[in-house]
Amino acid sequence: MPSKTLGESLFERGVSRRGFLKYCTALASIMALPPTAASAIAAALEKAKKPSVIWLEFQACTGCTESLTRSHAPTLEDLIFDSISLDSHDTLQAAAGHGAEQAREQAMKDNWGNYLLLVDGSVPLGNPGFSTIGGVSNLEMLQETAKGAAAVIAIGTCAAYGGLPKASPNPTGAVAVSDVIKDKPVINIPGCPPVPVVITGVLAHYLTFGTIPELDLHGRPLAFYGQSIHDRCYRRPFYEKGRFAESFDDEGAKEGWCLYKLGCKGPITYNACATVKWNDGVSFPIESGHPCLGCSEPDFWDKGSFYQALAQGQWGSAAGLGTAAAVGIAAGAGAALLARRKQHQAREEQP
Amino acid sequence: MSLNQESFQEFREVIRQLGETVQPVEGLTDNERVRRAKQVFLTRVHSAMAMDLETCIHCGMCAEACHFYAQTKNPKYTPILKVEPLRQYYRRELGPHRWLFKLVSRDITAKMLEEWQELVYDSCTECGRCSMICPMGINVSAMISVVRQAVAEAGYMPAELRAVEKEQNEKGTTFGAGPNELKAALQKMREDGVDVSIDKDKADVMVLISGFGINITQDALLATVKIMNHLGVNWTIRTDAYECAHFGMLSGREQTLRNSTQRVINAAISCGAKTVVTGECGYGYTALRWEGARRYGKPLPFTVMSISEFLGQQLQAGRLRVRKVPQQKSVTFHDPCKVGRIGGVFEEPRALLNALGVELREMADPVQTNWCCGGGGGVFLNNRAAPLRQAAFESKRSAVVETGAESVVVSCDSCRMTFEIGKANAHWEIPIESLVVLVGENLAD
Amino acid sequence: MSLLDFARGPGLHWAFIIFVFGICWRFVGTLLIARRIKLSTPRRTDNWLMGLKAIETRSWPVEEFHRVIRFQHYSGYIWHISFFIVLFFFQPHILFFKSILGISWPGLPNDVILVVGAIAVATLVALLGRRLSHPVLRKISNVDDYISWLVTTLPLITGFMAFAHVGGRYETLLALHILSVELLMVWFPFGKLIHAVLVVPSRFQIGASFGRRGVRA
Structure with missing residues (x-):
């Protein structure tokens, strides 16, 4: 049962105090808090009781878990993640079958009203049998587990917005966590997968301030999702100058020009990729030469x-426009013929 | 020989009192007025006009082409604004989007038609100059004539026009110049030794003259007779159909126009004329040359020419022989709108002037962009419009002055009157000459 | 569905449909109104040629009118040309046309587009100022004139905002830009903007009908 503080747990695992403070400073900076907040975060995190966390995985590819845990080398993020009291995680825990279910139920009972519920994957509403755990439908399990949660965090785009399972034609009737949970705060941490530091950052924020961070209109923490990829993109000057790569292997691509024409969704995508980057700050998709998928x-x-570039729209089909033209011609001809008849009658009546 | 000054002054007096000879149109309810106007719009709109009504972008350039706007700078004289009742009617009741426009626009009213009377009768000579400037190619003046007709049918025609139109419709004469007056005038010529052939049963060329010719511009009548004799063609003037002027056209009364046109056509057919020559009368030419066939219902069985056009062709054919004008002088030629811009006759009168050996000084806006004299469309009869007409005349006057020409040659009685009146009002000393008179006086022996 | 998704999807789709439908309706409805049969003998028979010629000659003021209409004339040219440069040569716009037409062409550098776009807006503002202050234009202007001005100006303004990222989030600005273009397309067939289509037959007609009488129009 949670007895150690987060700080104790981290230092035990060989994290230096210096490294820990560096992390807190970075976090404060990403979350746009004043530099003085770093020490407050450090103090709070160090003393915080390891929170009880239950992780539920529904219609997901496990990519979000992978993103967080299978980093190239152990990072502070996954250490912190390790250090929380992850009482139930279907993928990570050793227990299986009924044992696993018991772990979840036990954790709920012990921390009723205080645990954090992390969800990845979307919830199918179409048929309860589309996705079950131990014979319990995702919907039922989510509703039941959420009841005693302090807050719900939807990890990844599937949990946050329905994601890939919800893509048209949405065969399973997938919905986002926030479509099901209406009576609890739901923090969305979208991304396919999400940036690891964002997950721990939100946890750290919760542990430090005891509140959930400020969210944008899509339920995302503003601290991480406040700016578009485009706004922070190092290729932005090329966009301003109108220098675009036309294909993946042309001169522009080699010169590192803007990928707008290749379909980059950076201008309408809000995430921390361009600032935090991936793999310990090595790179992010645009830097690797691929447009942001949004x-x-x-x-x-x-x-x-x-x-498809952002400037391109869905203009419909030639058939649709052909029909519009045909109907327009018919309407015009009809209007003119009626006018002709009216004129003809009037001329007939004339003396 | 020039204008009969005595008759001219008499004529001015007649015009002054013209309006008092008819009773105002009364007893029409507003609904009836609007109904009649709409009937006109309904029957006269055609595809080309519809296209024009749809295309206007309200750029206002047409104002700059209009002498009434150019001289007064009053925005209400903008040509396209004069079309507004028609445009409003069209968009609401005939245009392809009429069901939509009805939701967002108001119907035309009798009050509007009354208000538009001044715009289409006093401040428009239907000269068509605005049609030349429009970047969209809108034929503005053609539409104004439709609005005129609608306003007329609604009972808002100026009294002077109504008086003349009524006379022509009821008696077939204008300004009291009937067959008897014509015969008397021609008899006088005979007495002076000029051979006149009237009322021939068979003639190749039938000549039309205007009532003015009998009363005031007798010099032109005499010249016409002399020239025709000189040409040696088989020609005639018919006392049953000699009137060239069509007050039905410029007043906007379709029935009157139809009757007067039909009378001429019948006479021409009965004498087997191959060519009908319209005298120096703008509307007379257009009404027969371009509109006659439509009213007749089929192509006319004869050719219609304005006298300047006819004489020019005779000159080119070598039948008309003229000598050089004795005193060399410079002239400028005023194309009457209805013969020039609307009628298409430009070369022939210039060929005549060239043969006469005068120095032709073209105005800055020649041929199809020529400034109107300001009196067309019956405006020269409209007493209420007199000050406005005089203002508009200024455009013409300065264009003439600019050329430095010693005299102005015109080829339309109505232009000639307007020039004479405008000249007198402006205390401007310049001879106004008729082209026909100039030719008639200089026939080679 | 976000605003941008609406603008790029169903909004654009329907704007195109209304655009095409409305133009066909108005054009055919005008063209098929009863023609006037001309029975008079033409002076010239090359009416077609005269009509085609008028399409060209009415693009320039004849010498006699040049002095009095040069402002309207040249401001009109500046406006139309700058508008078409921005419309057809801004690179994202070319992408847009490519997605519709399947073909693309070289664009102009953004700096050039910015300058030309500013000229377009400045001309529009000047023309509106003239419409509001010139007695003739004030007198003959109606709601259509002002709506048409607004719907042509909005895409330029929103375009600038989207390009410079001022006044909102990019996706909102882009959505507004696309929506403003859709507004333009929806209004186009119903207001005076239709002149872009009808100017051709209208000029042809005056050239042909005056040409028939032997008058160069």
Whole structure:
């Protein structure tokens, strides 16, 4: 049962105090808190009781868990993650079958009203049998587990917005966590997968301030999702100058010009990729030469091709316009013929 | 020989009292007025006009082409604004989007038609200059004539026009110049030794003259007769159909126009005329040359030419022989709108002037962009419009002055009157000459 | 569905449908109104040629009128040309046309587009100022004139905002930009903007009908 504080747990695992403070400072900076907040975070985190966390995985690919835990080398993020009292995680825990279910029920009972519920994957509403755990439908399990949670955190785009399972035609009737849970705060941490530091950052925020961070209109923490990829993109100057890569292997691509024409969704995508980057700050998709897919935005799968530029729209079909033209011609001809008849009658009546 | 000054002054007096000879139109309810106007719009709109009504972008350029606006700078004289009742009617009741426009626009009213009377009768000579400037290619003046007709049918025609139109409709004469007056005038010529052939049963060329010719511009009548004799063609003037002027056209009364046109056509057919020559009368030419066939219902069985056009062609054919004008002088030529811009006759009168050996000084806006004299469309009869007409005349006057020409040659009685009146009012000393008179006086022996 | 999704999807789709439908309706409805049969003998028979010629000659003021209408004339040219440059040569716009037409062409550098766009807006503002202050234009202007001005100006303004990222989040600005273009397309067939289509037959007609009488129009 949780007895150690977070600080104790971290230092035990060989994290230096210096490294810990560095992390807190970075976190404060990402979350746009004043530098003085770093020590407050450090103090709070160090003393915080390891919170009880239950992780539920529904219609998901496990990519979010992978993103967090299978980093190239152990990072502070996954250490912190390790250090929380992850009482139940279907993928990570050793227990299986009924044992696993018992672990979840025990954790709920012990921390009723205080545990954090983390969810990845979307919830199918179409048929309860589409996704079950131990014979319990995702919907039922989510509703039951959420009842005693202090807050719910939807990890990844599937949990946050329905994600890939919800993509048209949405065969399972997938919905987001926030579509089911209406009486509790739901923090969305979208991304496919989400940036690891964002998950721990939100946890740290919760542990430090005891509150959930300020969210944007899509339920995302503003501290991480407040700016678009485009706004922070190092290729932005090329956009301003109108220098675009036209294909993946042309001169522009080699010169590192803007990927707007190749379908980059950076201008309408809000995430921390361009600032925090991935793999310990090594790179992010645009830096690797690929346009942003916009994975942290609702319904990103259904917004046309990843390689269709933002300026391009869905103008409909030639058939639709042909019909419009045909109906227009008919309307015009009809109007003119009626006018002709009216004129003809009037001329007939004339003396 | 020039204008009969005595008759001219008499004529001015007649015009002054013209309006008092008819009773105002009364007893029409507003609904009836609007109904009649709409009937006109309904029957006269055609595809080309519809296209024009749809295309206007309200750029206001047409104002700059209009002498009434150019001289007064009053925005209400903008040509396209004069079309507004028609445009409003069209958009609400005939245009393709009429069901939509009805939701957002108001119907035309009798009050509007009354208000538009001044715009279409006093401040428009239907000269068509605005149609030349429009970047969209809108034929503005053609539409104004439709509005005129609608306003007329609604009972809002100026009294002077109504008086003349009524006379022509009821008696077939204008300004009291009937067959008897014509015969008397021609008899006088005979007495002076000029051979006149009237009322021939068979003639190749039938000549039309205007009532003015009998009363005031007798010099032109005499010249016409002399020239026709000189040409040696088989020609005639018919006392049953000699009137060239169509007050039905410029007043906007379709029935009157139809009757007067039909009378001429019948006479021409009965004498087997191959060519009908319209005298120096703008509307007379257009009404027969371009509108006659439509009213007749089929192509006319004869050719219609304005006298300047006819004489020019005779000159080119070598039948008309003229000598050089004795005193070399410079002239400028005023194309009458209805013969020039609307009628298409430009070369022939210039060929005549060239043969006469005068120095032709073209105005800055020649041929199809020529400034109107300001009196067309019956405006020269409209007493209420007199000050406005005089203002508009200024455009013409300065255009003439600019050329430095010693005299102005015109080829339309109505233009000639307007020039004479405008000249007198402006205390401007310049001879106003008729082209026909100039030719008639300089026939080679 | 977000505003941008609406703008790029169903909004654009329906704007196109209304655009095409409305133009066909108005054009055909005008063209098929009863023609006037001309029975008079034409002076010239090359009416077609005269009509085609008028399409060209009415693009320039004849010398006699040049002095009095040069402001309207040249401001009109500046406006139309700058508008078409921005419309057809801004690179994202080319992408847009490519998605519709399947073909693309070289664009102009953004700096050039910015300057030209500013000229377009400045001309529009000047033309509105003139419409509001010139007695003739004030007198003959109606609601259509002002709505048409607004719907042509909005895409330029929102375009600037989207390009410079001022006044809102990019997706909102882009959505507003696209929506303003849709507004323009929806209004186009019903207001005076239709002149862009009808100017051709209208000029042809005056050239042909005056040409028939032997008058160069």
